[in-house]
Amino acid sequence: xxxxxxxxxxxxxxxxxxxxxxxxxxxxxxxxxxxxxxxxxxxxxxxxxxxxxxxxxxxxxxxxxxxxxxxxxxxxxxxxxxxxxxxxxxxxxxxxxxxxxxxxxxxxxxxxxxxxxxxxxxxxxxxxxxxxxxxxxxxxxxxxxxxxxxxxxxxxxxxxxxxxxxxxxxxxxxxxxxxxxxxxxxxxxxxxxxxxxxxxxxxxxxxxxxxxxxxxxxxxxxxxxxxxxxxxxxxxxxxxxxxxxxxxxxxxxxxxxxxxxxxxxxxxxxxxxxxxxxxxxxxxxxxxxxxxxxxxxxxxxxxxxxxxxxxxxxxxxxxxxxx
Ligand code: RUB
Numbered sequence: 001x002x003x004x005x006x007x008x009x010x011x012x013x014x015x016x017x018x019x020x021x022x023x024x025x026x027x028x029x030x031x032x033x034x035x036x037x038x039x040x041x042x043x044x045x046x047x048x049x050x051x052x053x054x055x056x057x058x059x060x061x062x063x064x065x066x067x068x069x070x071x072x073x074x075x076x077x078x079x080x081x082x083x084x085x086x087x088x089x090x091x092x093x094x095x096x097x098x099x100x101x102x103x104x105x106x107x108x109x110x111x112x113x114x115x116x117x118x119x120x121x122x123x124x125x126x127x128x129x130x131x132x133x134x135x136x137x138x139x140x141x142x143x144x145x146x147x148x149x150x151x152x153x154x155x156x157x158x159x160x161x162x163x164x165x166x167x168x169x170x171x172x173x174x175x176x177x178x179x180x181x182x183x184x185x186x187x188x189x190x191x192x193x194x195x196x197x198x199x200x201x202x203x204x205x206x207x208x209x210x211x212x213x214x215x216x217x218x219x220x221x222x223x224x225x226x227x228x229x230x231x232x233x234x235x236x237x238x239x240x241x242x243x244x245x246x247x248x249x250x251x252x253x254x255x256x257x258x259x260x261x262x263x264x265x266x267x268x269x270x271x272x273x274x275x276x277x278x279x280x281x282x283x284x285x286x287x288x289x290x291x292x293x294x295x296x297x298x299x300x301x302x303x304x305x306x307x308x309x310x311x312x313x314x315x316x317x318x319x320x321x322x323x
Contacts, residue, residue: 113292122146137204205238212298233287
């Protein structure tokens, strides 16, 4: 039996997680989604019985405001919330079990799709390959690590990913596993393609829209342009659970603008710093999306999503989804 905590302690816990997501102590779309859903479970398991419902709604509200460009988290929170509303009883003990069960269901969807993508992606990598990546995507690094474990000879060019250098996480993770890594500043992308003639570009995603555009870390579209110029195929490794289903109804995914201080701590007062966290890659630059449903062209995303996750799309009917 898990020890109960007070209302205040549980809310503080959720707020701390939301702040860690906002400040990017917790980052990367998959990690954020898992952490948000695990936090719901943590709270509900420890909530006083008469507060289960209130704490659940409050936690969802706090978490969903933490970062605006994270559909894998929103889909998870929406799935758990809407299914709960549909199935809840008048018995708080049963409702507690129900929420925990729904949270586990979504975590399992994430986990099983992640495993399938790693399998498919690692098979796609040639026996001897130079791969360019950008930022830190756990999906991408796991694909590369698995390819290495399969005996493939891979080397990686990773960009540092200004302003907060997530590329260093990638470089460290892969080099510690014995992979040859060349680390470059973002603006050396074109130079690196000329010098090392990569075989493919492999990046992750934060969001996918209904028409197959992909949103990923700022600099990703620049990399897509460079890849196109050099005729190098670009693949996106992502679960379809990152689809922003609001885009079906004409709502655009918001691109998060981050604090100026991340770019320049003590900038002169009259310099206006712009710090977009993400950008959009058009389908014409994408050779394929490595997803849990196989490698698919971007324009099939909505169709495949509907086939695979009817329970999530169903919840969205009449745009009830828009939180
Ligand atoms: C991280 C980023 C990653 C995606 C995919 O951005 O753009 O490519 O989130 O990651 P940030 P994963 O550091 O701003 O969160 O494959 O782990 O879901």
